[in-house]
Amino acid sequence: MSFADEDYPAVPYPGRRPPVSYVHDDATGWELTPGPAASSGWCAEGRDLDDWLAARGASPLRDRVPLLCYGSNACPSKLTWLRDALGLRGPAVLFRARCTDIAAVWACGPRVVDDQRPATLAALPGNTEHHAVWFATAEQVAVLDRCEGRGERYRLARVDTGEVRLADGTVVDGPLAYVAAAPRRMPLLVGENSENDGKPVRCLDVPQSGAAALTGTPASTDGLTVREITGTPEPADFPGRVFVYGTLQPGASDWWRLEPHAAGNPRAAVVRGTLYDTGLGYPALQPGDGPGVPGWVVDLAEPAVALSTLDEYEGAEYLRVRVASPGGEPCWTYVWNGPVGGLSKLTGAWGTADPSRR
CATH class of the missing domain: 3.10.490.10 (Gamma-glutamyl cyclotransferase-like)
Structure with a gap:
């Protein structure tokens, strides 16, 4: 099964995302399915995903790192924007993942490019959501670093809170993610006496139209246990x-x-x-x-x-x-x-x- 970007627009943030695992290139996405007999463990268009990638001159899964995408980076139209605006190259491989004890919540400050409110990651015991894990090449991580403002707005870190499990049952332990590095990217606490009693707001609970109007204060912590990454992440560590x-x-x-x-x-x-x-x-x-x-x-x-x-x-x-x-x-x-x-x-x-x- 394939789909076009038009099926998954990027506006309003965080955009629409496919309810399946997929590989994306040339403004088109193809569904990925578990393939027990495939060396990569996955298939695209009936072929071993590694063979599919090789036919496009792209790196196999073993040379990629797992990056948890909980905001717009899981949206196909956003991927095309990254190609056009920031030079993203090669197929993007994204696996649908069940995430427990963590949540995408609304961040304190608006995005740089517009007045929409971005998401940030936070610990939330007992919570379950579905997001995506992008198995990215080093070059793709470098593009995302620029997009996310690594070191200023967000940090790139391994997240040890919760569980991230792919559709084939594989647990991605310590996946990479962009987590808050500045107060404006900390979770927004909403409610009376929000500094002490406020609660973060899940992106699933309030759409962008309502999120932009939220008021509150930045949380002092996102509650996550992380290991910040310096330099380029190494695929062998995952x-x-x-x-x-x-x-x-x-x-x-x-x-x-x-x-x-x-x-x-x-x-x-x-x-x-x-x-x-x-x-x-x-x-x-x-x-x-x-x-x-x-x-x-x-x-x-x-x-x-x-x-x-x-x-x-x-x-x-x-x-x-x-x-x-x-x-x-x-x-x-x-x-x-x-x-x-x-x-x-x-x-x-x-x-x-x-x-x-x-």
Whole structure:
């Protein structure tokens, strides 16, 4: 399914947004659907999303960072404005997400470009809303930095409050978001004695026509627990863990390569897919609706450093992708980058990994 910008106008702020995950380019959006057999985990126009992106000369999902969009950046017409006004390039990949314990609320001051009131993010226990997670390239983040006034109006930070869960069940832990950096972008507190007793107003509850007329005072805090980002965010940090199922498992022959990078104890886990015996002394994981592949989740002290080492070790035979355990915990892992015809399936775990031999 595809749609045009005209179906989702940007005015009034924050604009209309599709009720689905989508990829956007050339003033057109295409619906994204979960694809268990796709290396990216998603499909566009019936193809693996990574293949769809490659056909347009664009970066795959593994080279993008997850950015929570709770205002106009989830609106297709706004994306076209970013292209025309600020030079945004390449397809924008946005996944619909269920967000709990956080909310888009009206900010204290109006926008710079007009008199409309913008949204800001705030903690709100018990609340549930649907927003979007934009998996953005470094160049796209740089454009958004300019648009959002990074360092002046908003800060770019990882948000550790609440839960952000994609339509395929994957939890995006610590997603990036633009959070208030100045009083005029703090939540507006409305009501009598608003400095002490006022409440923020959810964007879902009051439209822009009513939000512009709200009066109150800026909150002293948005209530969020965040980790501010300096410089350009690193895709390898999202997530900061890896799922291993072969020679890199604890106790297996090449655990010594991964062990120095581990933070804490490995955890047993299973990811979706099928395991094959390559006959070369190491196994191959193929994503899909197979019996499941058992292995170990290893948290990484410095993900970018660790994954660089593992990328070199795995070589061209494997492709590093993001996957999730049945509970939705996201991990990096390495999937077989070749055909599996002629390879025998493994019905259980590979090798004799033993985490007690750390």
